[in-house]
Amino acid sequence: MKLLPLLACISTIASLHxxxxxxxxxxxxxxxxxxxxxxxxxKEIPKKNDADVKRVTNVSEPTITIxxxxxxxxxxxxxxxxxxxxxxxxxxxxxxxxxxxxxxxxTGVLLKYRVxxxxxxxxxxxxxxxxxxxxGLVRHHAAEWGVKPDRVGILGFSAGGHLxxxxxxxxxxxxxxxxxxxxxxxxxxxxSIPVYPAYLVTKEDTFVLKPEIKVTExxxxxxxxxxxxxxGQTSSSGSALLYLEYKKLNLPxxxxxxxxxxxGFGMRKSGLxxxxxxxxxxxxxxxxxxxxx
Amino acid sequence: MKIxxxxxxLALSVSASLHxxxxxxxxxxxxxxxxxRAPxxxxxxxxxxxxxPITPTHVSDVSDPTITIFRPEKPxxxxxxxxxxxxxxxxxxxxxxxxxxxxxxxxxxTAVLLKYRTxxxxxKExxxxxxxxxxxxxGIVRHHAAEWSLDPKRVGLLGFSAGGNLxxxxAWDxxxxxxxxxxxxxxxxxxxFIVFVYGGGFLDKDTRDGxxxxxxxxxxxxxxxxxxxxxxxDDKSNPIEATMLYLEYKKHGIPxxxxxxxxxxxGFGMRAAGNxxNAWPxxxxxxxxxxxxxxxx
Numbered sequence: 066m067k068l069l070p071l072l073a074c075i076s077t078i079a080s081l082h083x084x085x086x087x088x089x090x091x092x093x094x095x096x097x098x099x100x101x102x103x104x105x106x107x108k109e110i111p112k113k114n115d116a117d118v119k120r121v122t123n124v125s126e127p128t129i130t131i132x133x134x135x136x137x138x139x140x141x142x143x144x145x146x147x148x149x150x151x152x153x154x155x156x157x158x159x160x161x162x163x164x165x166x167x168x169x170x171x172t173g174v175l176l177k178y179r180v181x182x183x184x185x186x187x188x189x190x191x192x193x194x195x196x197x198x199x200x201g202l203v204r205h206h207a208a209e210w211g212v213k214p215d216r217v218g219i220l221g222f223s224a225g226g227h228l229x230x231x232x233x234x235x236x237x238x239x240x241x242x243x244x245x246x247x248x249x250x251x252x253x254x255x256x257s258i259p260v261y262p263a264y265l266v267t268k269e270d271t272f273v274l275k276p277e278i279k280v281t282e283x284x285x286x287x288x289x290x291x292x293x294x295x296x297g298q299t300s301s302s303g304s305a306l307l308y309l310e311y312k313k314l315n316l317p318x319x320x321x322x323x324x325x326x327x328x329g330f331g332m333r334k335s336g337l338x339x340x341x342x343x344x345x346x347x348x349x350x351x352x353x354x355x356x357x358x
Numbered sequence: 359m360k361i362x363x364x365x366x367x368l369a370l371s372v373s374a375s376l377h378x379x380x381x382x383x384x385x386x387x388x389x390x391x392x393x394x395r396a397p398x399x400x401x402x403x404x405x406x407x408x409x410x411p412i413t414p415t416h417v418s419d420v421s422d423p424t425i426t427i428f429r430p431e432k433p434x435x436x437x438x439x440x441x442x443x444x445x446x447x448x449x450x451x452x453x454x455x456x457x458x459x460x461x462x463x464x465x466x467x468t469a470v471l472l473k474y475r476t477x478x479x480x481x482k483e484x485x486x487x488x489x490x491x492x493x494x495x496x497g498i499v500r501h502h503a504a505e506w507s508l509d510p511k512r513v514g515l516l517g518f519s520a521g522g523n524l525x526x527x528x529a530w531d532x533x534x535x536x537x538x539x540x541x542x543x544x545x546x547x548x549x550x551f552i553v554f555v556y557g558g559g560f561l562d563k564d565t566r567d568g569x570x571x572x573x574x575x576x577x578x579x580x581x582x583x584x585x586x587x588x589x590x591x592d593d594k595s596n597p598i599e600a601t602m603l604y605l606e607y608k609k610h611g612i613p614x615x616x617x618x619x620x621x622x623x624x625g626f627g628m629r630a631a632g633n634x635x636n637a638w639p640x641x642x643x644x645x646x647x648x649x650x651x652x653x654x655x
Contacts, residue, residue: 272605272608272609286620288620293607293608293613293614293615293616294613300608301608302605302608305601305604305605305608305616306605308597308601308618309598309601309602312591312597312598312601313569313598317591317620318591318618318620319591319618319619319620320601320616320617320618321616321617321618322604322614322615322616322617323615323645323648324584324586324613324614324615324645324648324649325613325648325649337648338641338644338645338648341644345634348634348637349619349620349634351634352619352620352621352633352634353620
């Protein structure tokens, strides 16, 4: 009988396909773009070497890609890669994060937001629209994906960390017309994980938060991760200062600043304690009760 | 009967070998401490009583302070002086003392348990005598470096709560020392690195004119030793203090690590309470390793 191996082969392909992440457009009718904005073809810049990172740019059709856990515990995390609002470090600050989240039962939602910046004076404007819409879509699909709508977090790196903070503190400051079928009235995430967030501090003084980084009683629990030798616009002082704002209001927060690690380590293996940052984040989520079914 | 002498000989040899492995204890002040503690006030006596009975793991009335040396099987040259907490009223001698030393030994670190003068709540500054004890302890460790297979440039200081306050003063105060220095027992240098576990006491308690700020006259010096801060978010103002201290380190560009876990409260020491913060010794060991303190030079 030669049928059995063939059947086995077919069923393997089927199960592989079933596990493939699904991708949804955030704006089925096209994203709201500034007047006269010209669309260039999206392109992927492959890694030059092992030390390099895979990049995506010219994103004008932003999407979310759903990485379902084998045994979902009901928690979902939207993952926003970094890249200075110019590109997206889609792999070591994106897909690999989603894959790790799956191992702790968390549904990973990779957010491919619009880059490069449409407006240099407000580079997070369109990405924030994308994040707000992404939260709406995840909550609308919650039942279908085995996610609890009140357990949707957001995690982002560098510029994506800034986006994470903006999506947390300015969740309902909309600059687009909402659609009840795709958006939710309150797009505040249930928790927030900025990883070496950029642009929190002023250019003149990296020990002063920008005025828009303002924490209110509505802010959900936050876990900040940073390396202490991160400098300038991505200085670890930003995370420390943001933590203090949470503490002043007595809102739940966690802060991990490592002595070493630099910027942009993402999921890279380094042998430094920063390489386990996502384990620390998982422990935090567990301590907050978000990994229990 | 010849069996009894044999038994005695056997017992003696067992006790001799046990004693060889037993940590040794040294007096910090062979001729007595530089200043004697003031008699305890009624308030101090009452407060100490409120924390429970005095036991070997809950020590008080320390007038003749000591260090006890816990040597690892394979010393890597690093040493850490351990200062238990207890509000300068008592010493939490097990979960913030002996158990810490046993953990440090597993990393190859020689641990030096500091039994500092307590209580000192009725002194002008509660930390003055404990800081003298810590300074003397570090001096003795450096003088014994060769004998104990230690690197005199990798002597750390780790303190909990009031012991954290002591650690901070020993690391950051730059004034004259408050006791007569003996060249054979003291060393001018402070700790080479510090571990600050839910410490406090550097903030101005009066916050009427705005947000939290440091006590008048306090600053982190530009030559402060590398620091590891760990504290729980739900430990009153201690996480604010650790974050503000961290920011001072950052301004100076001195390497520092800060872990604030959401849950944990105060005084957990080495207890396995099941919160992520209870793995702080692992985090601290990783930091020491990343900083190169565990590597023989």
